Structure formats: C-alpha cells, structure tokens
Amino acid sequence: MLEAKDLTKKYGNFTALDTLNLSIRAGDIFCLLGANGAGKSTTINLFLNFIEPSSGKAFVNGLDVEKNPRKTKQWLSYIPENLQLYQNMTGLENLRFFCGLQGGNQNKEELEALLIQSGLQKDFVLKRVSSYSKGMRQKVGVALARAKGAKILLLDEPTSGLDPKASNEFSELLLEMKEQKVATLMTTHDLFRAKDTGTHIGIMKGGVLVDKMESSQVSFQDLEQKYLRHMHT
Numbered sequence: 001m002l003e004a005k006d007l008t009k010k011y012g013n014f015t016a017l018d019t020l021n022l023s024i025r026a027g028d029i030f031c032l033l034g035a036n037g038a039g040k041s042t043t044i045n046l047f048l049n050f051i052e053p054s055s056g057k058a059f060v061n062g063l064d065v066e067k068n069p070r071k072t073k074q075w076l077s078y079i080p081e082n083l084q085l086y087q088n089m090t091g092l093e094n095l096r097f098f099c100g101l102q103g104g105n106q107n108k109e110e111l112e113a114l115l116i117q118s119g120l121q122k123d124f125v126l127k128r129v130s131s132y133s134k135g136m137r138q139k140v141g142v143a144l145a146r147a148k149g150a151k152i153l154l155l156d157e158p159t160s161g162l163d164p165k166a167s168n169e170f171s172e173l174l175l176e177m178k179e180q181k182v183a184t185l186m187t188t189h190d191l192f193r194a195k196d197t198g199t200h201i202g203i204m205k206g207g208v209l210v211d212k213m214e215s216s217q218v219s220f221q222d223l224e225q226k227y228l229r230h231m232h233t
C-alpha cells in the first residue's frame, strides 16, 4: 500500500508538490495525469526516496520511506520511461544480472519463463537488447518486477512512445498484476489508457492533485472534459 500524507516538495520558493494526500491499496491501479511539470514524477521520486520531502510523509506498507529506505525499496519495483538495460546482453542475461542485484537466485528456466509470461516473444529471449523495441524493454522491466515478487509498482510514463498494440499489451500485464493484488501508481499523458486500465485516476496541476475519481464512475468523454477544464482554469 502507498500513502502520501500532506506530502510536499519545494525547490526554494517553488512548490513542485503541494500537500498531496493519497492512498493506493492492493489491487488499485492509480493513474496520475497532468501537464508537463505538474509534479507527477516528483510524487514517484518521493515514494522511491530518490528525493526528500520538504514536509509531509510518504509511506509504503505503513513505513515512512525516509526512515526505512531499504525496507520500503524491497517492496517496490520501479519502471521508468526509458528502462536502462545492457544493450550488448540478451534479455535473459539482463534479467539474470538485475535479479542477482536484488538477491534473486532464479535459474535459467525460471527467468526465461518470467520473460515469456511478461509477453516477450520466445525468440527474443536470447537476442541482444540492442535489437529490442521499447515495448520489449518494458517487458523485461515487468519480468524483473515479477521476479522480485514486488507488490507495489511505480511506473513513470511507461507507455509513452509505445504503439497502441504495445501499449495495450502493457495494460494487459498491469491488469494481470492487479489480479495478484499488486498496487500500482502510474504517471501517464494517455487519458485513454488511464480510463481503460486505471481503477482510479488523479489529475495534477501545478503540484496540486486537483481531481481524483474512480475510473468506473466516469466515461472517457467526462474524463477528457474534466481534464481539459482543469488545464484551462
């Protein structure tokens, strides 16, 4: 579970995130929308303890991330917009390497199965990552999250630049993980994906969470209108 309590980040006089209050439970997919510079990545970075809050707190499974950085990171998996993998290594070698860093000891067959379950085509498992599309690299990221058994996913614009099919495949993976009670926080500019995949949607503007809704309670048209109204006021 992820929780923000009055979470605030300031850079000098500038407030990047303003008293955010948010709760994301097991099985939730919370999609955070907002214009460039709205504070979405700042939110993710605070949960990851990459940056310190100016005030307020970020909690992972009830633990303050500032006070328990190692413990809380163990529960999280983070997939950034551009996942950095070793280009000269295969998907399988990358997965083995990064799982090793996480303390994992899966064998070759288990790692291969994780990649295939995460949607990577079998004939790419042993190909160098330099030949992968962005969608394929993201699937390695999902495999890594699965290998870790992470119950919380932090995703920063994971589908930006993916074609609709690849983006849809990524959504399918998120929905599978939702069934396994994974809690997901995903930033995105894709209103359609937010409505289609998210259980909850938040709209951020100027560091403030200006709107929050259950996606089942709004139509796509309503969401689009709400979003545009917030951006124009």
Ligand SMILES: Nc1ncnc2c1ncn2[C@@H]1O[C@H](COP(=O)(O)OP(=O)(O)OP(=O)(O)O)[C@@H](O)[C@H]1O
Pocket (backbone or CB within 6 Å): 011, 016, 034, 035, 036, 037, 038, 039, 040, 041, 042, 043
């Ligand atoms: N180290 C920093 N120093 C000063 N300002 C910063 C710093 N990091 C981020 N900001 C500012 O904080 C604000 C929020 O940035 P953030 O990256 O959270 O936006 P975002 O909603 O993720 O945007 P995008 O959609 O472009 O990724 C921006 O105005 C950004 O310029």
